[in-house]
Amino acid sequence: xxxxxxxxxxxxxxxxxxxxxxxxxxxxxxxxxxxxxxxxxxxxxxxxxxxxxxxxxxxxxxxxxxxxxxxxxxxxxxxxxxxxxxxxxxxxxxxxxxxxxxxxxxxxxxxxxxxxxxxxxxxxxxxxxxxxxxxxxxxxxxxxxxxxxxxxxxxxxxxxxxxxxxxxxxxxxxxxxxxxxxxxxxxxxxxxxxxxxxxxxxxxxxxxxxxxxxxxxxxxxxxxxxxxxxxxxxxxxxxxxxxxxxxxxxxxxxxxxxxxxxxxxxxxxxxxxxxxxxxxxxxxxxxxxxxxxxxxxxxxxxxxx
Amino acid sequence: xxxxxxxxxxxxxxxxxxxxxxxxxxxxxxxxxxxxxxxxxxxxxxxxxxxxxxxxxxxxxxxxxxxxxxxxxxxxxxxxxxxxxxxxxxxxxxxxxxxxxxxxxxxxxxxxxxxxxxxxxxxxxxxxxxxxxxxxxxxxxxxxxxxxxxxxxxxxxxxxxxxxxxxxxxxxxxxxxxxxxxxxxxxxxxxxxxxxxxxxxxxxxxxxxxxxxxxxxxxxxxxxxxxxxxxxxxxxxxxxxxxxxxxxxxxxxxxxxxxxxxxxxxxxxxxxxxxxxxxxxxxxxxxxxxxxxxxxxxxxxxxxxxxxxxxxxxxxxxxxxxxxxxxxxxxxxxxxxxxxxxxxxxxxxxxxxxxxxxxxxxxxxxxxxxxxxxxxxxxxxxxxxxxxxxxxxxxxxxxxxxxxxxxxxxxxxxxxxxxxxxxxxxxxxxxxxxxxxxxxxxxxxxxxxxxxxxxxxxxxxxxxxxxxxxxxxxxxxxxxxxxxxxxxxxxxxxxxxxxxxxxxxxxxxxxxxxxxxxxxxxxxxxxxxxx
Numbered sequence: 001x002x003x004x005x006x007x008x009x010x011x012x013x014x015x016x017x018x019x020x021x022x023x024x025x026x027x028x029x030x031x032x033x034x035x036x037x038x039x040x041x042x043x044x045x046x047x048x049x050x051x052x053x054x055x056x057x058x059x060x061x062x063x064x065x066x067x068x069x070x071x072x073x074x075x076x077x078x079x080x081x082x083x084x085x086x087x088x089x090x091x092x093x094x095x096x097x098x099x100x101x102x103x104x105x106x107x108x109x110x111x112x113x114x115x116x117x118x119x120x121x122x123x124x125x126x127x128x129x130x131x132x133x134x135x136x137x138x139x140x141x142x143x144x145x146x147x148x149x150x151x152x153x154x155x156x157x158x159x160x161x162x163x164x165x166x167x168x169x170x171x172x173x174x175x176x177x178x179x180x181x182x183x184x185x186x187x188x189x190x191x192x193x194x195x196x197x198x199x200x201x202x203x204x205x206x207x208x209x210x211x212x213x214x215x216x217x218x219x220x221x222x223x224x225x226x227x228x229x230x231x232x233x234x235x236x237x238x239x240x241x242x243x244x245x246x247x248x249x250x251x252x253x254x255x256x257x258x259x260x261x262x263x264x265x266x267x268x269x270x271x272x273x274x275x276x277x278x279x280x281x282x283x284x285x286x287x288x289x290x291x292x293x294x295x296x297x298x299x300x301x302x303x304x305x
Numbered sequence: 306x307x308x309x310x311x312x313x314x315x316x317x318x319x320x321x322x323x324x325x326x327x328x329x330x331x332x333x334x335x336x337x338x339x340x341x342x343x344x345x346x347x348x349x350x351x352x353x354x355x356x357x358x359x360x361x362x363x364x365x366x367x368x369x370x371x372x373x374x375x376x377x378x379x380x381x382x383x384x385x386x387x388x389x390x391x392x393x394x395x396x397x398x399x400x401x402x403x404x405x406x407x408x409x410x411x412x413x414x415x416x417x418x419x420x421x422x423x424x425x426x427x428x429x430x431x432x433x434x435x436x437x438x439x440x441x442x443x444x445x446x447x448x449x450x451x452x453x454x455x456x457x458x459x460x461x462x463x464x465x466x467x468x469x470x471x472x473x474x475x476x477x478x479x480x481x482x483x484x485x486x487x488x489x490x491x492x493x494x495x496x497x498x499x500x501x502x503x504x505x506x507x508x509x510x511x512x513x514x515x516x517x518x519x520x521x522x523x524x525x526x527x528x529x530x531x532x533x534x535x536x537x538x539x540x541x542x543x544x545x546x547x548x549x550x551x552x553x554x555x556x557x558x559x560x561x562x563x564x565x566x567x568x569x570x571x572x573x574x575x576x577x578x579x580x581x582x583x584x585x586x587x588x589x590x591x592x593x594x595x596x597x598x599x600x601x602x603x604x605x606x607x608x609x610x611x612x613x614x615x616x617x618x619x620x621x622x623x624x625x626x627x628x629x630x631x632x633x634x635x636x637x638x639x640x641x642x643x644x645x646x647x648x649x650x651x652x653x654x655x656x657x658x659x660x661x662x663x664x665x666x667x668x669x670x671x672x673x674x675x676x677x678x679x680x681x682x683x684x685x686x687x688x689x690x691x692x693x694x695x696x697x698x699x700x701x702x703x704x705x706x707x708x709x710x711x712x713x714x715x716x717x718x719x720x721x722x723x724x725x726x727x728x729x730x731x732x733x734x735x736x737x738x739x740x741x742x743x744x745x746x747x748x749x750x751x752x753x754x755x756x757x758x759x760x761x762x763x764x765x766x767x768x769x770x771x772x773x774x775x776x777x778x779x780x781x782x783x784x785x786x787x788x789x790x791x792x793x794x795x796x797x798x799x800x801x802x803x804x805x806x807x808x809x810x811x812x813x814x815x816x817x818x819x820x821x822x823x824x825x826x827x828x829x830x831x832x833x834x835x836x
Binding site: 001002004055057106107123125126127130131133134141142144145148149152153156157193194196197201203204205207208211212215216219239240242243246247249250251253254255256257258260261263265266270273 | 743781790
């Protein structure tokens with residue numbers, strides 16, 4: 001039997017001060033990120049705020065500065081340019097700032113660049129143009145999806161366990177989502193619809209982890225009936241620790257291969273998932289059950305099955 | 306759970322056989338046609354095979370206003386014929402307008418006349434003042450409603466017509482809500498052309514050039530009441546520079562594109578460019594015959610969507626019902642123009658509010674990378690499980706193979722669309738698939754440590770882990786289903802593969818692995834378990 005984690009007796013409850021300090025930091029970071037998103041100070045994908053993005057694959061290497069100056073001259077000063085160097089790929093994001101009317105601008109920009117680089121032809125790999133109205137709708141839908149799934153999960157867990165467990169699981173889940181939003185914001189990575197998908201997936205994953213721990217807590221309460229609740233939590237987290245770590249490792253392997261080999265379109269998505277797995281594993285050990293303990297006190301009342 | 310081991314093995318074998326039959330045609334083309342045509346297939350999303358996704362806003366208010374203005378022109382023409390002097394004209398909003406007449410019984414007479422002439426309008430008498438009285442005309446609500454519905458329904462129909470003639474495999478054109486149309490064109494290579502073809506209103510009008518009006522005066526704002534300024538665009542073939550020449554034309558269209566029977570591209574005029582030949586239906590031919598006869602030596606502007614394409618001088622009466630639009634067209638432009646003229650104009654202008662175009666090369670690249678990432682991820686997970694849990698790990702790997710088989714054939718069975726995020730969903734499902742087995746195996750290890758026999762350890766492991774496995778799957782399923790409900794396009798693809806993966810995982814992790822242990826235990830109880 002190979003055992004990575006063997007008969008641990010780690011006092012997780014004793015570490016709750018550090019855990020709470022660390023989590024509070026993550027939560028504040030996430031809150032700042034979310035506030036900045038609402039203030040329009042974050043790097044949002046065009047599918048969330050409207051705008052135009054173009055991906056071009058040139059035949060030869062090109063100079064970002066040259067393209068930037070061409071765009072600035074033609075009235076697209078606020079554009080974001082990004083290069084995937086060895087592949088001669090240019091990612092172009094034309095902002096919506098100052099644009100009142102919903103007008104499509106991709107075609108003129110593409111033909112402008114075509115005329116400017118007669119010696120370096122390119123293929124248009126993708127164009128995505130989204131009017132602000134649709135951007136707003138997609139953003140509203142995304143936020144709604146997050147809220148509805150949180151509600152649905154609280155209801156399910158309240159039914160399977162008890163209300164306090166449901167809320168605690170939801171808090172842990174939102175903790176993870178906030179953390180990833182905060183990290184993405186501080187790193188300035190673009191957040192798009194795919195990122196929202198990653199957040200929901202992270203939520204689902206973190207919840208699975210949390211549920212496994214809760215299940216064990218419920219079982220141990222029924223078996224012991226005596227003692228302190230915090231002891232039960234320590235025991236339960238330790239008992240499922242090897243499972244938590246193994247599952248994190250296998251899922252981590254999957255998202256890591258996605259990150260390394262999935263190509264540029266999926267890169268940020270995979271990055272978010274990978275971060276989410278790390279944070280989700282942490283929160284199921286250090287956040288979810290601690291919240292229940294804080295709320296329930298040391299009472300050993302049985303949890304319904 | 307079923308007690309009989311043979312029964313369960315049979316069930317799994319049958320499911321696997323059915324899955325293979327369903328799945329194979331999705332993976333390879335080299336299967337007999339009789340097989341291929343009878344089973345559903347996995348569709349590739351736009352992001353994987355390239356193509357265009359367009360969301361169009363139908364500008365219904367503009368259609369209503371256009372109709373109302375057409376009524377206004379007709380109403381004034383009718384009044385002119387009956388010598389009822391119209392002093393002023395004013396838009397009244399909501400598809401209405403008003404006409405002002407001098408004092409006397411002019412307004413009352415006009416009201417009676419217009420009521421007879423236009424049954425689809427409400428005609429009312431406005432204020433009577435010292436300097437005259439107004440007649441207010443407004444489209445009846447039923448008429449407005451008809452325009453509203455028609456704008457979307459007819460719009461979808463027209464766009465489908467155009468796309469069919471352009472030649473796209475399996476296009477999807479559907480109305481969305483009350484005033485939107487979503488167009489999906491998988492596999493289209495010439496994307497900008499397709500977008501223009503879809504979005505063009507294509508209202509073709511023949512209007513007389515107002516020779517009496519001066520263009521300079523008109524540009525200063527002194528346009529004659531019954532005329533308007535339109536521009537003729539031309540592109541210089543050498544420099545590629547576009548020029549716009551203003552022209553004053555009569556507002557009233559003598560003939561519109563709805564009378565066109567066919568339109569086709571022809572070549573070989575003096576300039577060597579392509580042009581479009583039109584032939585009118587009987588009614589159109591008659592009108593064209595009369596218009597050309599009455600206006601010999603005058604210029605007739607051919608106007609498409611308020612842009613003048615050409616304005617030739619009518620040399621003689623044309624009775625054959627044929628006309629030609631020449632301009633400096635490339636063959637593609639001429640061919641697309643012919644298509645839109647044949648398919649007819651959109652009842653209301655549309656505006657592209659979302660355009661996602663993916664080139665075919667990017668799609669292929671994405672598939673290649675996605676599949677590679679999936680394979681590497683799967684190999685890592687499989688290797689890890691075999692290494693860590695030894696024999697039991699191999700059993701879990703065996704279940705994972707079934708999991709993938711069922712998942713992919715399930716997607717084929719529902720003709721689900723596989724997108725790039727969908728591939729990511731599958732990869733994630735692989736990582737999470739083994740979770741249930743990890744849970745169970747860890748439980749079994751605990752029981753073995755507690756000195757239970759192998760058989761009862763396995764039973765206890767599966768029983769105790771059961772609720773945990775179900776709970777954790779249901780929560781993931783909830784998020785996946787909500788994603789499906791609120792997501793669009795690629796996101797939906799992710800939700801589909803994730804939720805199917807989770808549901809199938811419940812079966813494979815609990816049933817497929819269990820049956821292996823039960824089978825081994827059936828003959829004689831296992832003494833040791835490599836786990």
